[in-house]
Amino acid sequence: xxxxxxxxxxxxxxxxxxxxxxxxxxxxxxxxxxxxxxxxxxxxxxxxxxxxxxxxxxxxxxxxxxxxxxxxxxxxxxxxxxxxxxxxxxxxxxxxxxxxxxxxxxxxxxxxxxxxxxxxxxxxxxxxxxxxxxxxxxxxxxxxxxxxxxxxxxxxxxxxxxxxxxxxxxxxxx
Amino acid sequence: xxxxxxxxxxxxxxxxxxxxxxxxxxxxxxxxxxxxxxxxxxxxxxxxxxxxxxxxxxxxxxxxxxxxxxxxxxxxxxxxxxxxxxxxxxxxxxxxxxxxxxxxxxxxxxxxxxxxxxxxxxxxxxxxxxxxxxxxxxxxxxx
Numbered sequence: 478x479x480x481x482x483x484x485x486x487x488x489x490x491x492x493x494x495x496x497x498x499x500x501x502x503x504x505x506x507x508x509x510x511x512x513x514x515x516x517x518x519x520x521x522x523x524x525x526x527x528x529x530x531x532x533x534x535x536x537x538x539x540x541x542x543x544x545x546x547x548x549x550x551x552x553x554x555x556x557x558x559x560x561x562x563x564x565x566x567x568x569x570x571x572x573x574x575x576x577x578x579x580x581x582x583x584x585x586x587x588x589x590x591x592x593x594x595x596x597x598x599x600x601x602x603x604x605x606x607x608x609x610x611x612x613x614x615x616x617x618x619x620x621x622x623x624x625x626x627x628x629x630x631x632x633x634x635x636x637x638x639x640x641x642x643x644x645x646x647x648x649x650x651x
Numbered sequence: 652x653x654x655x656x657x658x659x660x661x662x663x664x665x666x667x668x669x670x671x672x673x674x675x676x677x678x679x680x681x682x683x684x685x686x687x688x689x690x691x692x693x694x695x696x697x698x699x700x701x702x703x704x705x706x707x708x709x710x711x712x713x714x715x716x717x718x719x720x721x722x723x724x725x726x727x728x729x730x731x732x733x734x735x736x737x738x739x740x741x742x743x744x745x746x747x748x749x750x751x752x753x754x755x756x757x758x759x760x761x762x763x764x765x766x767x768x769x770x771x772x773x774x775x776x777x778x779x780x781x782x783x784x785x786x787x788x789x790x791x792x793x794x
Contacts, residue, residue, distance in 0.1 A: 543767035544747045544784040577751070579724035586722050586729030588751050588763070604689040606749035606765040608720060608731055620731065620787070622749040622765040624690040644689045644763075 510585040510611055511578055511650075517616075522571045526559045534617040543622040570594035576647045585609045590645040601631040604644035652794065655728035655754050656721050662759070667714045671704045679760040688763040711736040715745075719790040726754040733788050734766070744774045747787040 513532050520528025530552055533539075539549040539558070549558050575589035585608065592602040605623035609616045627641060652660075658677055665673030675697055678684075684694040686703065694703050715735035722729050728751070735745040746766050753761030770784065780788075 540783070540787065542783075543765070544770050544781065544787050545767050547783045548786070577724070577727060579722040579727065579729045581720075581722040584720060584722060586720075586731075586749070588729070588765075604765070606688075606729070606751055606763070608729075608749065620749075622731075622747065622767070624687065624765075624767050624769065626767075626769050627689055638689075640692055641689050644685075 508580060510580050510583075510609065511575075513611070513614070513616065514575065514578075514585060514587065514609060518573050518575070521559075521573060524563045524566070524568060524571075526556060526563060529559060530556055532616055533619075534612055534615045537616060538618045540618070540620040542625055545625050565595055565597075567594040567596050574649045577650050583611045585611070587650075592645065595632065599632055599634050600637070601628055602637055602641055602645055603628045603631075604641060653721070653723040653728065654757075655723050655726070655752065656718075656730075656793075658754070658757055658759070659718070659721075659728060659730070659752065663716050663718070666704075666716060669708060669714075671701065671708060674704060675701055677757070677759055679755050679758040681755075681760055682758075683761050685763040687768050688765045690766075690768050710739050712739065713737040717792045720793055728752040728754070730793075735788070738775060742775055742777055743780065744771055745780055745784060745788055746771045746774070747784060 517529050517532050520531075533552060533555065535552050536550075537552055537555055539555055541549065541558075549555055570593045572592040573589065574592070575587050578585060578587040580586070586606070587608070588604075588606045590602055590604050594600050603623050604627075605621050607619070607621035610618040627638075631637065662674055662677050665677075678697055678700055680697050682695075682697060682700055684700055684703070685691075686694065694700050713736060716732065717735065718730050718732040720731045730750045730752075731748070732750065733745055733747050735743075737743055747770075748764050748766035750762070750764045752759050752763075774780065
């Protein structure tokens, strides 16, 4: 999830792009951290800012770009950022989803897409990968990596590229 | 250390030695390599991967590619790291990224690196590393 992300679409894929990938690696049934991310996604799809914040620590560090913008630090700053995002995302348009993930002791790695419509009508889809670091069951650091020019172009009204279509036309992780 | 991560370390070692055939020896013939996922079309097949590596070879020097964190699920490896090198004209490029590698047996068959090419372009133009990039790089290397 980032300031730029969230969305819609069901791109039918420039199919072959990911066809060489083996079947999705299934998570273990002991998955502990992924349910927290699922709760965040469910809250954000309802534009429930406090529901998202309930899953993060007070001193959360949210690095929601691959290094092109400074980190958002602390729950209050995250609340402001989410509130600003909420104002520009069309309600009900959010199709944020995760394609695959893995967990280590206190970290969840994921690959997914932020897909949403802006209230001004543009459709945005940003494939990304990232990691969540946990402390006491809450997310304490959140890092996302993607090419910021993809979101900038789509916000400016440019159509989805074949590369993006291919990346987001994948089954959702379970 | 996970099985897949051990293989990636061999790839890194080969690339730091500029050993292109060593890198390719860990790739499946059918590899689909998204070296800038969603931003650029992928490279498909080992022959195309060789061409890309040859292109990189000429412009990447003092390679300090390193991984900060990783986890595996089945035949898939997730990682966070940095591509850190000096260009032929002396510019430092250090792009934080997250990657996902799919394995078939011991060979990489899918490779997706998520990186902001805008950050790399600024650095290649001579802009110093930003504080937010420096912070992303200021992490211990994963064992």
